Amino acid sequence: MEPQVVQGQCFQFLVPPGWRVLEQGQFAVVQADANNQAVAMMTGNCGFMPGYPPLQYAFEKLSSNGPVQFGRPRPGQPVANFEAAVDVDYRYVVNGVPCVGIATVSYRQGYGQVDFVLTAGAAQEQYWPSFATWLPGLPKQFNVIHGAAWGAQGIAQQNLQNSIQFGQQLELQRTWSEELQQQVTDQRNASDERRREGMGQILTGESWYADPYGQNPPVRLSNTPAVYWTNRHGRIVSSDDPSFDPRTPMDSDWQRMSGNG
Known part of the structure; x- marks a missing residue:
């Protein structure tokens, strides 16, 4: 059977035969295999301050399921429209179940900001050999189909405000930026919570x-x-x-x- 092409809210992505989608929205796509042995995740966010470490972003996302251990980072292949990437092996334990995976953090510099996309594939350690050769590449098979993906549309609107005269910007942008950042943070936290709950149920049974x-x-x-x-x-x-x-x-x-x- 051929993989299924699924068109979600902001992304078009591949789903292997027998796999199911746990989450798809503005910030992330998460799916799991039919036997509850493995998961694949793509998540991203725009608008971080320049100089924010890519591995710190990966650590924050992956540790939402519990303490995570990273191996030695190495250069990776970025997803489309991103400049560079870092690959890292990682492992963690959920309720006594050891899990391993490979994550890639793609990043790009923007107008006074940096954007990140994390793609990761993980499985219960005993089943990892059957997934290791192809699972890390699965979450990279996506296309962006909406400008709101990863919060980019909101950030672009924020940058547009920078062209307003300085006096107007000081008064208007302060309140607007705080509200936008809170909205992006709330959406990001909600996405992390749904992903943490879904992955926890899969990997712990x-x-x-x-x-x-x-x-x-x-x-x-x-x-x-x-x-x-x-x-x-x-x-x-x-x-x-x-x-x-x-x-x-x-x-x-x-x-x-x-x-x-």
């Missing part, structure tokens, strides 16, 4: 389950059992049999729990 009684907060449970049931006292029982039902004539107050609650 766990999901959130809601309390059908609405009395207790969701709990994170293993995906291994076929079914979970709970009673209003908070007791939870599981079974590998999808037809399992703990209700009896003497104890009927049980409800089945729904995953990803």
Whole structure:
């Protein structure tokens, strides 16, 4: 089967057969394989101060899943329309599951700013040999189809303000820039949170389950059992049999729990 070409909000990208898209939006595209063994991620942001270290950007993005260890950086092949890139091997552990991957940080200089795009492929360490030759290249297979990608449109608007007369700019740009930066930061943080939750569930084999009684907060449970049931006292029982039902004539107050609650 051929990879599928998917057109999202801001990017057109490839999805291998059997893979699924976890996130696609203004700042990122994240996808995972069918066996929950590997993930591929592309994320970017525009408008950093000149001199901001590329590896610092990579560290901030990748460590959203937990402490990350970098290997020795080396020159990399940048994505289209970027000037340079750095490759780095990385590893981390999520709930006892060791994971390894390769990341590339592409960067370019702009008008008083620097832009970054991080592409990364990672897998559980025991499965990495079957992904190592092609997975790091998967997230690089994309095209930008909207000017808002990575927040570039907002930054371009900010640069346009620099052409306004200095007296007007001092008064107008201060408030406008603060609001824009907060908006970009909020969107970036929301993207990181969705990506962290999606990757955590894939690499750890766990999901959130809601309390059908609405009395207790969701709990994170293993995906291994076929079914979970709970009673209003908070007791939870599981079974590998999808037809399992703990209700009896003497104890009927049980409800089945729904995953990803």
